[in-house]
Amino acid sequence: MKKISKFILAVTLGTFAFGFQANAEDFPADIKPLMQKYTCFACHKVDARLVGPAYTEVAKKKYSNAKIVELIANPKPENWPGYPPMMALKNVPKADAMKIAAWINSLK
Numbered sequence: 001m002k003k004i005s006k007f008i009l010a011v012t013l014g015t016f017a018f019g020f021q022a023n024a025e026d027f028p029a030d031i032k033p034l035m036q037k038y039t040c041f042a043c044h045k046v047d048a049r050l051v052g053p054a055y056t057e058v059a060k061k062k063y064s065n066a067k068i069v070e071l072i073a074n075p076k077p078e079n080w081p082g083y084p085p086m087m088a089l090k091n092v093p094k095a096d097a098m099k100i101a102a103w104i105n106s107l108k
């Protein structure tokens with residue numbers, strides 16, 4: 001329970017401190033609708049830490065696209081010490097998750 005309330009607090013603070021819509025504007029036009037539909041943008045920025053790691057940091061892990069798809073459905077918080085755990089987003093269809101994964105891996 002304690003962990004969960006910390007998590008919610010982090011999400012709320014992240015959201016208000018960084019500006020909800022402003023964050024969404026950072027994403028390229030083809031990815032932005034997915035970020036909004038699945039609320040990824042509430043916790044992730046392209047190149048800065050928010051609640052979760054920057055996607056440029058995720059890109060540095062050199063995961064395969066398939067691995068990223070798997071991690072969206074089954075996050076492994078042990079990969080990110082110092083971050084709250086991401087909830088499993090099993091509602092993201094594979095095809096959309098694959099688009100997001102390919103975009104993350106295109107980041108430098």
Ligand code: HEC
Pocket residue numbers: 011035038039040041042043044051052053058061068071072075076077078079080083084085086087089092100
């Ligand atoms: C409520 C906040 C939140 C939302 C919403 C969220 N994430 Fe995360 N994400 C995190 C946090 C925190 C981490 C780091 C801890 C972890 O992996 O559990 C993370 C980690 C990740 C990782 C790295 C996984 C790894 O093991 O290296 C990827 C990829 C990722 N998120 C993608 C996404 C995508 C894509 C979406 C939308 C479909 C999304 N996230 C939505 C908070 C969030």
